Amino acid sequence: MYAFILALHSLIRWFVLAGLVFALYRAYTGWLGNKPFSKFDNRVRVITATIAHVQLTVGLWLYFISPVVSYFLHHFKEAVHNRQIRFFGMEHITMMLIGITLITIASAKAKRKTTDQEKFKTMAIWLTVALLVILSSIPWSFSPLTSRPLFRAF
Template identity: 45%
Template sequence: MYDILLPIHSLFRWLVLLSLLYSIYLSARGYCQGWQFSVDHDRIRHWTATIAHIQLVLGILLYTKSITVKAYFSGLVDSAARMESLFFGIIHISSMLIAIVLITIGSAKAKRKKESNEKFKTMLIWFSIALLIIILAIPWPFSPLANRPLIRNY
């Protein structure tokens, strides 16, 4: 199961990033240009949160199956792999959980706002903060904490 979920989780990250970027872009334009918050905007808000939640479920499943995480909690990690196991054991999962909570709160708050500009502003703020956390917590190929390829194919 781990070998199936890992590439799916890796590919799904791009959907999360693209949906967040698109939602933030629309929110910024809608807020700055005084757009009416439409049914299409509401669908984008909803799907952005849904995609993030799917990614969270995939991530939690991976977390429970990960050899790196199990090694971190068992203490059987040599000094060379310590930072990577710490990253996946604590930093990555906690940062992503926080980001998903922020997306969920932002989506719920935006849904309940009455005025269009308040809906756009709420999405813009909450989704932007979540995106920043996600970008910092992704194991990019250039990350000093733990690096992984942009797309996992195994």
């Protein structure tokens, strides 16, 4: 079960990133190009937030069944000094919760704005910050701090 959830979480990350990049593209081109906020833009907003929330759900499930996190929680005094274990036990979940909260705020605030430019601007700013937070906390395969494969097999 753990391996399947881990592979699923790894796969969904690419959908989150693709959704964020596409939503940012729509937001910046709409904002800077003074375009109308269309039904399609609204769908992009909703789908991006939904994918992030699905990833959050899978991530929380993974957090509670992970042997790494279990070790971190049961051996906190030693584990907090181990970079790899601390990353998954504390840093990754904290930063991802912040990132998904920023996506949620972006979606909610944009929905309530009255003008198209305000909607695009709100999405552009909040989603940019969310993307930076998320990118900084993914265990990339090339990271010297905590490295994991880019794709996991089911």
